[in-house]
Amino acid sequence: MDQPEFRFYKLSFLLPGLLGLLAVILFPLFFTVRVSLSGWSAVSPGLDFDGLANYRALVSDVRFWQSFERLAGMAVGTVLIQYILGFAMALLVWREIRYRRFFRVLFLVPMMTTPVIMSVIWRTILHESLGPANDFLGLFGLGPYPWLTDGSFAMASVMMVEVWQWTPFMFLLLLAGLISLPREPFLAAAIDGAGPVRTFFNVTFPLMAPVSIGAIIIRLIEASKIMDSVYVLTSGGPGTATETAGYYIYIRGLKDFEIGYAAALSVTYLVVMIVLLTVIAKLLVRTFVGRGT
């Protein structure tokens, strides 16, 4: 299908989408780089040229780098928990269990709901005196806990809401993988008399390695954009306890209106993100595939 006379068709399939995306994405990207070299702020709006001043300032911006570490911790932490829980739930409703189709639907539901709206509901649940969370724990003589007003608790709350929201995505990808696995290796394991635990570690887990890598990478990419739940639940607080890199850029750019500085932060953020995600993807492939097959 690559005859030269197909050139017209070839281009008319690809170009509308490609050019559309380029138009909407490339301008913002170049513009951000250009703005990051300016001193654009509420006091002096406009595209002047300030050289690398913003970049020099951000190198020593402790709050920015701390928000980065926090984001890394949150993203890796929540994705790991989501992977373990999502895999466990996928295994549980994969085979012999009653009402499994009902449970499959139920376990998918949270990922269909709007994160920011569910975060508002979670905020009422975690309300210290009027919410059911402390009421429930009170039954066991625990609490009341300052879910959103103490630094560590606020972090745990945000992570819990993220786990509630996105474990279903992990569950979906892993269950789809489990369902498409070939049957023969499991028959062989059964003939060898392997129990459920050995079957899992010797057969299921290695066979699921490629799906696992894909699912973890997709979730890491999405988790690095965590924003809505932080905005609603804690607004980055108390203090800066739950402030992620994206949220910090939002404050500097769209609240304090230091556009130039926020653009420099954005460019740095994007570069660090791409490098980190590439490294993580490589590492994951090496550990999983190296051990698995």
Place this chain on the structure above:
Amino acid sequence: MMPRFYSALKYAAVLIWSAFVLAPFMWALTTSFKTANGVTGGPTYLPWIQYKPSLHGWESLFGGAGGIDIVQPYIDSIIVTVGASIISIVLGTLAAYGLSRFQYRAGFVKNSDIVFFFISQRIMPPIVLAIPFFLMLQFLGLLDTKTGLIIVYIALLLPIAVWIMVDFFDGVPRAVDEMAMLDGCTPFEAFFKVVLPNSLPGILVALMFCLIFGWNDFFFAFTLTFTDTQLLPVAIVALNSSVTPWWSLSASALISVAPLVLIAFFVERLLSRGTLAGAIR
């Protein structure tokens, strides 16, 4: 004895997770029938027994006192989400078919690089795009309009559509379209008459994911629209202030997440039939 024990453990785990998944919905449901008295007295769960139920929260959604009028945001959300999803699916399906069937080369750029370019847009943190989008829409006079949001959402959804459809078309044997072209079809005819009608499962999966991610976006709607256009998430979060009307909030939350919950049933059907495995990877 042991298998019994294992199986009990299994059901316990499934039920505990189910309770966790359902908890916010149950809480929102009961809260939506409360009045101020039912909320400020501490957490209660059972209507009639613990508090006196009222339809106040639900009425406030349709112009009643102390809430928001949710009808207009609902319509706006549907227009923007469905509009952006359909355009993304059309552009994405065409591009994906091209990328799956033809060899493109421009300098060192090859097919795999173009596919990667599409997918890599998902890595872009929304905040990086927010400021330039704001200025771009302002320049075009599209700030605070549905058209402006649709343009922005296409940038978010097109990568998803391309990603899913490239994988899908790679799974459709080339012989299918080659046969059609031997019969004298042009590539367009082969695509529209033969390949497309058989691609409905893939398109549905792509459409569902576009709808989910479009409907659930908050950040861009929040930063790029203000008063003339207001999407559901923005309207609902605006209720979340120091004196939040929990009853209106809960009712509006339930009514806005309801349509997508139906998608869960649909995804499960595809999943259990094994259709999804191919489409996702």
